[in-house]
Amino acid sequence: MTERLSNATLGRLPAGVARPPYDRSRLTPGLVHLGVGAFHRAHQAVCTEAALASEPDGALDWGIVGASLRSPATRAALAPQDGLYSLAVRDGLGERLAVVGALLDVLVLPGSAEALLGRMADPATRIVGLTVTEKGYHLDPASGALDLAAPAVAADLASPRAPGSVHGLIVEALRRRRAAGLAPFAVLSSDNLSDNGRVLRRAVLAFAGALDPELARWIEGEAAFPSTMVDRITPATTEADRLRIDRALGLEDAWPVVTEPFSQWVIEDDFPLGRPAWEAGGAVFSSDIGAWERMKLRMLNGAHSAIAYLGQLKGHPTVDAAVADPEIAGLVEGLWAETAGTFAAPSDPAAYARALMARFRNPALGHRTAQIAMDGSQKLPPRLLAPLRDRLAKGAPCGHLTTAVGAWMAYVVVRIRAGGAAALDDPLADKIAARLAGVDRTPAALVGALLSLEAVFGRDLADSETLREALVEAVERYLGGYA
């Protein structure tokens, strides 16, 4: 049997596999990260690793304690490996492997909630990061405000000392810090939300305010919520990845992470208690995160969602297969032409678009369109509906944006018809299925039912006749075979 990757076996890795160049036995925790999935381990943890490696003889006090909010799987895989995992960077030219050492431990909720709160309230913890995907924020997607009635949020408001949501955890840990006379940690969202720091701050303040206005005022005055733009395409790891990587390591790694060569992190430099030297990993500090975020969300993620829905409707399982289809490549180019004018670009959008298409064509990632298609109700507003709104207001053509939104609608209808709400991976699946139940099968009726989802489209988009007509046309085109 192959031995497991661990501190004890690190020395046996083949020469070509990079490993932590610092003394791991001296590494102590400084960061807590909520949502320690593949993306965090391919991105922020790798920048942290570079920061640690940049001062191997310095104070190694920025180790990461991760928390899994929903599943014990990450801990089960990584605890026997002392938190070590390998990162496989892949493109058409091959695969580069590195073992990352920055992650010290993984705690799983709900069992370890108390240990996690203790760690967050510890004076050594100076930053609490989050990658919990859009739905982990429990926001009303159209307005961006915290949904105080969402079951996870309501449950934490009812028993705030034993929280399970990100807001509940952050507020309870901050309450304990305040009681202990400690300054707050910086709260760092690395999710694909527009103005993620600002949005999270508003949500945390709303949550705290509902419990204890004094505490909310303290958080408002003292705590930093820097915004960030994060980017690295990181598909879910497959069994084939595991087997291939184990062979290359000569050791078993139960949960390696596969990613692309490109990585970008733009961060607002607001860390009152200090931060790792993330620039060593290529992070860039800027005071204008909004511009970076809008370009990335509207161009990369907007195109991704369009590719995912159209790819699913046309039977393309992966992004590279989908963009090899001229109709989809054409839609993506058209989408970029429409979105380009809707934000103040921090760099040349044409060059950015060319680089994006090359990344989408990466043949070694196998990024599944079904994975990106998840949670459309949360993803559409910042990616496609925000630029659509801007263009509609100017009376500018938006045929490609509406085609992409229409593809989402057609996809939703196809899934729900095939297997009911359970077949749609989306936090609003039940609501969406209920809207569609009993309506006519005509494209106009289906579009009407979906546009009435105020949490997604707001009032304004539902009221736009121009949009409605364009969507009916798109849905007709893609649902033709199914209607």
Ligand code: CS2
């Ligand atoms: C993707 C993103 O799954 C999705 O919705 O669009 O995860 C995307 O791969 C990342 O944002 C790239 O940085």
